[in-house]
Structure formats: structure tokens, C-alpha cells
Amino acid sequence: MKKKELAALFMAGVMSLGLLAGCSSDGGEASQPPASQAGTQSSQPNGGDGDTQGNTETVTIKVGGIGPITGDLAQYGLATQWGAQIAVDEINALGGPIKLEYDFQDDTGVTDTAVSAYNTLKDWDVDVIYGCTTTAPCVAVASETFADRYFQLTPSASSPDVTADKDNAFQMCFTDPGQGMAAAEYLKNSSLGTKLAVIYNNGDAYSSGIADAFITKAAELGLEVVSTQTFPDDKTTDYTVQLNACKDAGADVVFLPIYYTPASLILAQAKQMGYAPTFFGGDGMDGMLDMEGFDKSLAEGLLLMTPFNASGTDERTVDFVTKYQADHGILPNQFAADGYDCMYAIYEACCQIDGIAGMDHAQLCDALIAMFTGGQFQVDGLTGTGMKWLETGEISKAPVVVKVESGVYVTQ
Amino acid sequence: MKKINKNSLNGFVNYGIIIAAFIVLQILIGKGVLSNSLQSLLVPACCYIVMAVSLNLTVGILGELSLGHGGFMSLGAFSGIVASILLQDLIPMAPVRLAVSMVVGALAGALGGVIVGVPVLRLQGDYLAIVTLAFGQIIKNIIMVLYVGVDETGIHVAASSDRFVLAPGGTAIIKGPMGAVGVAKLASFTAGAILILITLLVVQNLVNSRSGRAIMALRDNRIAAESVGINVTKYKLMAFVTSAALAGAAGALFGLNYSSTVASKFDFNTSILVLVFVVLGGLGSIRGSIIAAALLYVLPELLRKFDIAEYRMLIYAIVLILVMLATNNDQLKSMLGRIIPKRKGAVSNG
Numbered sequence: 232m233k234k235k236e237l238a239a240l241f242m243a244g245v246m247s248l249g250l251l252a253g254c255s256s257d258g259g260e261a262s263q264p265p266a267s268q269a270g271t272q273s274s275q276p277n278g279g280d281g282d283t284q285g286n287t288e289t290v291t292i293k294v295g296g297i298g299p300i301t302g303d304l305a306q307y308g309l310a311t312q313w314g315a316q317i318a319v320d321e322i323n324a325l326g327g328p329i330k331l332e333y334d335f336q337d338d339t340g341v342t343d344t345a346v347s348a349y350n351t352l353k354d355w356d357v358d359v360i361y362g363c364t365t366t367a368p369c370v371a372v373a374s375e376t377f378a379d380r381y382f383q384l385t386p387s388a389s390s391p392d393v394t395a396d397k398d399n400a401f402q403m404c405f406t407d408p409g410q411g412m413a414a415a416e417y418l419k420n421s422s423l424g425t426k427l428a429v430i431y432n433n434g435d436a437y438s439s440g441i442a443d444a445f446i447t448k449a450a451e452l453g454l455e456v457v458s459t460q461t462f463p464d465d466k467t468t469d470y471t472v473q474l475n476a477c478k479d480a481g482a483d484v485v486f487l488p489i490y491y492t493p494a495s496l497i498l499a500q501a502k503q504m505g506y507a508p509t510f511f512g513g514d515g516m517d518g519m520l521d522m523e524g525f526d527k528s529l530a531e532g533l534l535l536m537t538p539f540n541a542s543g544t545d546e547r548t549v550d551f552v553t554k555y556q557a558d559h560g561i562l563p564n565q566f567a568a569d570g571y572d573c574m575y576a577i578y579e580a581c582c583q584i585d586g587i588a589g590m591d592h593a594q595l596c597d598a599l600i601a602m603f604t605g606g607q608f609q610v611d612g613l614t615g616t617g618m619k620w621l622e623t624g625e626i627s628k629a630p631v632v633v634k635v636e637s638g639v640y641v642t643q
Numbered sequence: 644m645k646k647i648n649k650n651s652l653n654g655f656v657n658y659g660i661i662i663a664a665f666i667v668l669q670i671l672i673g674k675g676v677l678s679n680s681l682q683s684l685l686v687p688a689c690c691y692i693v694m695a696v697s698l699n700l701t702v703g704i705l706g707e708l709s710l711g712h713g714g715f716m717s718l719g720a721f722s723g724i725v726a727s728i729l730l731q732d733l734i735p736m737a738p739v740r741l742a743v744s745m746v747v748g749a750l751a752g753a754l755g756g757v758i759v760g761v762p763v764l765r766l767q768g769d770y771l772a773i774v775t776l777a778f779g780q781i782i783k784n785i786i787m788v789l790y791v792g793v794d795e796t797g798i799h800v801a802a803s804s805d806r807f808v809l810a811p812g813g814t815a816i817i818k819g820p821m822g823a824v825g826v827a828k829l830a831s832f833t834a835g836a837i838l839i840l841i842t843l844l845v846v847q848n849l850v851n852s853r854s855g856r857a858i859m860a861l862r863d864n865r866i867a868a869e870s871v872g873i874n875v876t877k878y879k880l881m882a883f884v885t886s887a888a889l890a891g892a893a894g895a896l897f898g899l900n901y902s903s904t905v906a907s908k909f910d911f912n913t914s915i916l917v918l919v920f921v922v923l924g925g926l927g928s929i930r931g932s933i934i935a936a937a938l939l940y941v942l943p944e945l946l947r948k949f950d951i952a953e954y955r956m957l958i959y960a961i962v963l964i965l966v967m968l969a970t971n972n973d974q975l976k977s978m979l980g981r982i983i984p985k986r987k988g989a990v991s992n993g
Contacts (some may be wrong), residue, residue, distance in 0.1 A: 299953075315898060337955070338948075338955075339956070341908060342901050342903060342905065342908055343897075343901060343908070344943075344944075346683055346901060347680055347683050347944050348947075349683075349946050350679040350680040350682065351679075351680040354678045357845075366821070367905040367908075369825055370900045370902060371902050371903045373902075374825075374828075374903070375900035392821060392825070392903070393826045395825070396825070400904065433788065433819070433820060434784070434787045434907065435820055436820045436821040436822075436905070438820075439804070439821075443804050443805075444803075448804075453917035463784060464907075469852070535826035
């Protein structure tokens with residue numbers, strides 16, 4: 232009996248491994264050139280001095296990414312990993328003076344694992360940290376990079392705590408309070424409705440950060456918030472209580488500063504109960520249309536603020552979306568686009584630094600900080616044009632509101 | 644007499660293992676051999692060793708299932724963080740402040756242990772498992788809405804962000820779902836090693852004392868123990884609260900090792916992870932808990948080194964299952980028994 236169980240288990244293990252290996256081999260191909268981590272390390276004995284090598288033609292910058300690629304938050308971490316990978320491949324194909332070497336470590340969205348992941352990257356002689364994807368790990372890693380003097384650029388950790396008191400941490404995304412205030416201002420200036428309700432995840436820093444700022448700003452602007460509803464985590468599946476409260480309060484606009492998984496359930500359950508206010512979401516909502524099994528008609532008329540529109544028609548976006556879809560079979564969301572832009576921001580800043588060849592990570596950190604906060608440095612990317620950074624590490628770019636019309640985003 | 648000697652010898656071996664490991668690791672750090680990633684794992688590994696040893700006291704020695712050990716860790720972590728920030732000016736010396744914070748964490752854990760233990764340990768059956776499971780969730784949810792800050796008028800505590808107003812110049816310590824942010828890192832490997840030694844001292848002396856024998860008697864046969872006049876609730880509570888206090892101290896050390904700590908870190912999964920360390924290390928075996936916690940905590944990080952990084956969590960899970968099956972396999976056990984004759988006795992003890 233025991234033997235049988237053991238054998239069955241072993242078989243199951245081997246089979247599931249095989250299955251996973253099968254899946255990843257098509258995704259892995261695209262990430263082949265720079266991501267062969269162990270290989271590059273052994274083939275380049277003095278890998279740590281990659282950027283101090285005598286070869287003045289090209290300088291290799293080691294960019295180490297951190298984010299959740301397993302666990303509950305894997306979808307966001309994978310998007311930032313894959314989006315950045317496309318940028319790295321493009322940059323390396325350009326043959327410019329700077330080459331990027333890219334490694335991405337899993338933090339499962341947990342603080343202590345993120346710090347371990349960061350230390351693993353340090354062992355790899357990383358030059359610049361790209362990440363983390365999620366806020367709480369990013370705050371912990373940012374204080375480590377601040378002490379160790381590594382330049383850090385996060386695609387999506389949006390809390391102001393990430394950059395507070397640290398000169399080396401920069402964000403590619405909006406801050407949560409910034410987004411909440413922008414949403415309130417948009418609702419003030421549009422004629423969507425007069426009675427507002429908010430449903431948010433009070434167990435999540437991102438969601439409550441936006442909601443708090445939104446509620447404060449709405450009160451300032453004289454908007455009427457008739458109902459504030461919360462739920463404890465993204466695994467919640469029943470939102471009828473919250474929706475009924477909004478309905479009973481007579482709300483005609485419901486603001487949802489939440490991620491798309493719970494939002495999709497809210498839209499479905501609102502439709503079931505025949506409640507049809509205008510739903511308005513933050514950038515966490517981006518990606519909903521591409522969810523497996525999601526009925527796109529539910530999102531009809533949904534408004535959301537997102538810096539990135541995958542159905543955009545400019546050449547760069549189309550190119551990015553095509554590559555991303557070819558590699559991973561899904562449409563990229565704003566996490567991927569922010570990741571892509573991060574790599575170009577790092578690349579373009581590095582290109583403008585004089586004498587980068589001899590710098591170690593601390594000198595590079597100071598040079599990049601000077602570049603990012605110098606006022607002259609601007610980056611054009613998928614999520615905005617002429618993006619600049621403030622002294623605090625926040626980005627300044629214009630928020631864009633899009634409306635879902637027949638399954639695609641239409642910029643408002 | 645002979646048996647007592649054996650037990651205390653066993654205990655000394657455990658101290659020896661910890662001290663030897665500490666010295667070896669310090670030498671490796673000094674020589675610069677130990678990689679950054681391994682160095683960063685030392686403090687959390689110490690915390691998890693303390694967690695596992697303390698949970699073993701409840702699960703292995705007392706024989707009650709606790710599914711909320713992470714809740715006590717959480718209590719300890721956040722109270723330790725608050726204490727360390729409040730005492731910043733009073734005690735400028737970091738090691739002393741760390742020690743005081745860990746004591747505060749232990750007290751908070753003990754308080755939680757008393758609150759849960761007093762009503763529940765009077766009951767028979769699996770109630771402790773159910774209540775501790777709920778306790779862990781309750782603690783997580785409370786800290787998620789808890790705002791704690793300090794300014795010149797004193798400490799402010801609020802349950803929502805709009806009621807949480809600090810005077811200018813005040814410091815917000817815990818900010819609801821954002822957790823505790825901007826914590827000064829006080830924890831060190833030395834402190835972790837000392838905490839493990841203290842934990843071993845407490846647990847091993849408790850187990851080998853008169854009280855410890857009463858606790859084990861309760862585990863083995865409650866009715867027989869009661870019939871010889873052992874106070875059930877008292878001894879159960881003694882083991883459970885000690886376990887909770889040690890978890891609180893471990894939590895404080897853990898919280899002070901990172902600049903940001905969120906309540907969702909100490910969820911059901913963390914409790915189960917510690918339980919896995921205890922079960923795989925062997926119920927009732929202190930040394931087993933130490934070794935299992937150290938190895939299994941470091942394992943997923945070691946798996947990063949290989950090209951199989953994408954599957955590391957999968958491999959980790961498979962390793963856990965294989966270890967569980969292997970340690971429960973009769974054939975393997977008897978094979979080990981034949982190779983190491985001394986093991987036979989150890990195995991029959993479970």
C-alpha cells in the first residue's frame with residue numbers, strides 16, 4: 232500500500248513537472264538570450280566587473296528584477312517580468328553602447344522572500360534593481376537598496392512609502408493617493424452622476440490607499456459619497472452585500488479601486504441583481520477584458536484609469552502587443568507596459584551617463600539619481616510620453632481615462 | 644536516574660548544535676564565504692526555528708493541535724515594532740532595545756495565549772485547533788484595520804484612517820493594511836542565536852521538569868492523569884502560554900528584521916508552514932524541529948541557484964510530501980533501524 236502511494240506520488244510529481252516544462256518551453260524561448268542566468272554567470276568569470284571591463288564599445292548593465300511569479304499574485308509579477316523581457320530583448324538587439332543583462336527573482340509577494348530575492352541578485356552582482364511588483368515587499372527591499380546604494384525603479388509598487396525618505400527609489404506607476412485624487416477630480420468634472428459609492432479591499436495597501444485619498448478629495452470637492460463598502464481580501468467571492476448597500480443608498484457611480492479579479496465578480500453580481508450604475512475603476516482593473524472566461528459584455532460602459540491601452544494603434548504599442556501575445560498568448564496589461572517602460576528608462580538614462588564603464592553599483596546609483604531628478608531627463612514609453620520624475624521618486628505623467636466599448640478601450 | 648541523564652544529555656547536544664552552527668556560520672561570514680542570500684536567511688531561519696520549537700511544545704509535548712501559531716507571531720511582531728519605535732529615544736542602544744522589544748513581543752504573545760487558552764483548554768477534543776485557527780484570522784484582520792502612531796501628545800490608536808490624526812512631526816507606526824513601515828532594522832544573527840538558546844532552555848527545562856511530566860501524562864492519557872490529581876487546565880495552559888510567548892518573541896525578532904511588515908504575512912499559511920516543520924521534524928522531537936525548520940526554510944531559497952528556478956515552489960512541495968512519506972514508511976524505518984541499531988528506540992517513541 233505504502234509503496235503504491237509512493238509510486239503514485241512520484242509519478243504525479245514527474246508528470247506535473249513534465250507538464251510545466253512543456254508549458255514553459257514556448258514561453259522560455261523568447262527569454263532565452265539574457266535569461267540563461269546560470270549559464271552567463273559561469274561563462275563570464277568576472278561577471279561582477281561586467282561594466283568595468285576594458286571593452287569600451289559596449290557596457291553591460293545587470294538589471295535584477297523582483298516580483299511574484301508564483302503564488303496568488305503571480306499574474307502581476309509575470310506581467311512585469313515578461314513586459315521588461317521584451318524591452319531587454321529590443322534594447323540588446325539595437326546594438327547600442329549599453330547592453331542589459333536581465334535576471335528576475337521570485338518573491339511570491341512576501342516581504343521576507345523579497346529580501347532574500349534581493350540578496351540573491353546581489354550575489355549575482357546586480358547593478359540596478361527593477362521591482363518589486365507589489366508594494367509591501369518593495370518597501371522592504373527599497374530600504375535595503377537605500378542602505379546598500381543600488382538604484383531601484385519599480386514598475387508597479389504604488390505606495391508613497393516606497394519612495395519616502397529614500398533618494399534611490401523611483402516609481403513608474405502613479406502613487407495610490409495620486410490616483411485617488413485624480414479619480415475624484417475626473418468625477419467632479421464629468422457628469423457621470425452625483426451620488427458616489429466606493430467598494431474597496433481594506434486588506435490591501437493599494438486599494439485602501441486609493442480609496443482613502445479618493446474619499447478625502449471627494450469631500451474637498453463637494454462630491455457626495457453615499458456609501459463606503461469594504462471587503463477583506465481578493466479571495467472574496469460574494470459582493471451582494473456591498474452592492475445592495477450601494478443600491479439602497481442610491482449611488483449612481485460606483486468607484487472600484489481594486490484589482491480586476493474581484494471587480495469582475497462585482498460586475499457580474501451587479502448585473503444579476505439588476506443594478507446598473509456607472510462603474511469606475513483604477514489601473515488595477517486593467518487586464519479584466521483578457522481574463523479567461525470573462526463575459527466582455529459585463530464590462531460594457533466601464534470606465535477605468537489606466538496609463539496603457541493595449542488596443543492603441545501607435546506603432547510601438549502594436550509592436551509590443553504583438554510580441555507579447557506571440558510569446559505568452561495573452562494581451563499585455565499595464566503591469567507589462569510599465570515593466571517595458573522601466574527598462575527603457577534605465578537604458579536611456581544609462582546611455583546619457585558619462586564614463587559609465589568604470590562605475591560600480593553605488594556610483595551608478597548616484598549617477599542615475601542625478602539623471603532622474605535632474606529635470607532634463609524624459610522618457611517616451613507605452614504608458615506616457617515625456618515622462619519625468621520628481622525629486623521624491625514619483626513619476627509625473629498624465630492619467631488617462633478609458634471606457635470599455637464593445638470589448639475594447641476607448642480613450643475618453 | 645539513567646533516563647534523566649539521557650534527557651539532559653540530549654538537551655546539551657541541542658545547545659551544542661546551535662552554538663557550533665553559530666560559530667561556524669560566523670567564521671564563514673567573517674571569511675566572506677557565505678553569500679548575501681544565505682546571510683539574509685539567517686535571522687528569519689532563527690525565527691522559524693524558535694517558532695517550530697515552541698509549536699512543538701503545544702503539538703508534540705502537550706498533544707493539542709494549534710493552527711494559529713502565526714497569530715502569536717503577528718502579535719509579537721507588531722507589539723515589538725511599536726515598542727522599539729516608542730523606546731527609540733529612551734534606549735538608544737540597539738541591542739538593548741531589541742531585547743526589550745522581544746520581551747514586549749513575548750508578553751503580547753503570552754497575553755494572546757491566555758486569552759485563547761483559558762476558555763478553550765478546559766474543553767476536550769479539537770476545539771483548540773478550531774479556536775486557534777480563528778484566532779490567527781482575527782489577529783490578521785484586526786491589525787489590518789489598526790492604526791497606531793505617536794506624537795508629542797502620546798500614543799494614538801484608531802480603527803480607521805480618518806480617525807487617525809497625528810500632530811505634525813508625529814510618526815505613524817502601524818498603518819492598517821500597509822502594515823508597519825519604516826522600521827529600523829535591529830535584528831541580528833547573534834540575537835537570533837541567543838533567542839534559540841533561550842527557547843531551548845525554557846522548553847527543555849519545562850519538558851524535563853515535574854510540570855513537563857504532568858503535561859506529557861495529560862497528552863498520553865488524560866483520564867489517568869486526572870485520576871492522580873493533575874490539574875488539567877493549569878498544565879495545559881502552562882505549555883500553551885509558554886509556546887505563545889516564545890512565538891511572540893520570535894515574531895518581534897522577525898518584525899525588526901525588515902523595514903516593512905504587513906499583517907497578511909502572518910496568515911494561515913505561515914501557521915501551517917510552522918506546523919509542517921514540526922510534523923516533518925517529528926512530533927515531540929526538539930532537535931527534529933530545529934533541523935526541519937532550518938533546512939526547510941532555506942530550501943526554497945537554495946533552489947533558486949539552479950536552472951529550475953521556475954519550479955522551485957513545486958519542487959519544495961514535492962520534497963515536503965516525499966519527506967513525509969519517507970519518514971512514515973515502515974520499510975524505510977526498519978532499514979534505518981538495521982543500519983543504526985540505536986534508532987529503533989527513537990522510532991518507537993515517535
